[in-house]
Every structure is written in C-alpha cells, then in structure tokens.
Amino acid sequence: MIDRPLAILYTWYGISMVLCCPMLECGATFKHSRDVKHHVVACHLPYAFFCPIPPCHWRGGRRDEYDVHYRIQHPEYDKHEPGQTYDNAAILWSIFEDGITYKTAERRALDFVAVKARELGMEEEWKDLCGRRANGGRCRCDLPVD
Numbered sequence: 001m002i003d004r005p006l007a008i009l010y011t012w013y014g015i016s017m018v019l020c021c022p023m024l025e026c027g028a029t030f031k032h033s034r035d036v037k038h039h040v041v042a043c044h045l046p047y048a049f050f051c052p053i054p055p056c057h058w059r060g061g062r063r064d065e066y067d068v069h070y071r072i073q074h075p076e077y078d079k080h081e082p083g084q085t086y087d088n089a090a091i092l093w094s095i096f097e098d099g100i101t102y103k104t105a106e107r108r109a110l111d112f113v114a115v116k117a118r119e120l121g122m123e124e125e126w127k128d129l130c131g132r133r134a135n136g137g138r139c140r141c142d143l144p145v146d
Contacts, residue, residue, distance in 0.1 A: 022095055023102045037092050044102070046109045047131030048088040052080055057122075059131040061088075083120075086112030 018029040019036050023044050030036045041048075041061050049066045051058040051074075058069050066082040074080075086109050095105045110129045117126040 033096070037096065040092065040095070040102075041088055045088060045091060045106065046085070046113050046129055048086055048109070049082040049084055052083040053077060057125045059085075059126070061131075083116075085116040 018031060019033060021028040021030075021036060021039060021044075023040070026044070028039055028043075030039065045061065047059040047061050049060050049063060051066065051069060053074055056073065058066075058073070060066055060069065063082060070077075070080065070082075088109070091105050091109050094100045094108070095102060113126065113129045113131075117123050117129070
C-alpha cells in the first residue's frame with residue numbers, strides 16, 4: 001500500500017493532518033480515506049454506470065445515482081441492474097493501493113468506456129467518454145494535458 005498524500009494544516013488549535021486528492025491540481029482535502037475515494041469517483045473518474053433501458057442515454061458515476069434515475073425515469077419497468085462500463089473499485093484500488101498515477105488510471109477507465117461504447121453501438125452517444133459534459137458538468141478531458 002502506498003502512502004497517501006498528506007497535507008499538514010496549521011490551525012489556531014494545533015496541527016491537523018489531512019488526506020489530499022490524488023489529482024494534485026484539484027487541491028481537495030479530506031479527513032477519511034473513504035471520503036477521498038468517494039470524491040475521486042464523484043468528481044474525477046469517467047462515469048462507470050449507464051442505464052441499460054433503450055433508448056435512454058443516462059450515465060453516472062455511482063450506483064445510488066442510477067437508483068434515483070431509474071426510480072424517476074423508468075417506474076414502469078421491473079428493477080434492472082445498471083450497466084457498468086468499467087469496475088471503478090478496481091480503478092480506485094490501482095490508484096490507492098498499487099500506486100499508479102491518476103492520469104494512468106483515468107486513461108485505463110476511458111479505454112474501458114470506449115470498448116463498452118463500441119460493444120453497445122453507442123460511440124456517437126458516448127463520444128464524451130467521461131460522460132460529464134452531457135450532464136452540464138466540466139470534464140477533465142477539457143483541461144490542457146501536461
């Protein structure tokens with residue numbers, strides 16, 4: 001297991017150590033490792049889940065987001081499991097336990113999404129591979145590459 005990036009904050013009541021987002025330019029800090037992982041999935045990794053009910057093009061980052069989407073948009077259907085473009089838990093493991101860089105992990109996730117888009121014939125609908133622009137969000141893909 002790699003050491004997580006730490007920040008030392010000097011406050012009026014003493015020194016506090018916090019965990020930092022592995023995407024260094026982000027700057028977000030957290031008290032618990034689970035919060036860092038939740039943040040990475042919610043804010044940085046490509047969307048891992050999609051709605052399997054045609055012609056719906058919904059995509060999201062977390063399973064609970066799919067559950068809300070499904071309940072509101074598809075109440076007439078029996079319960080469906082969400083489609084998954086890649087295993088975000090495995091990507092998180094590779095960042096936090098194997099020590100690969102965030103950029104390498106992101107590239108792996110985007111490659112998995114591209115393969116799934118081809119398999120489903122959704123290349124045009126998923127041309128935004130990370131999925132964030134479709135929901136009005138910003139995408140790391142829009143940022144300049146080093």
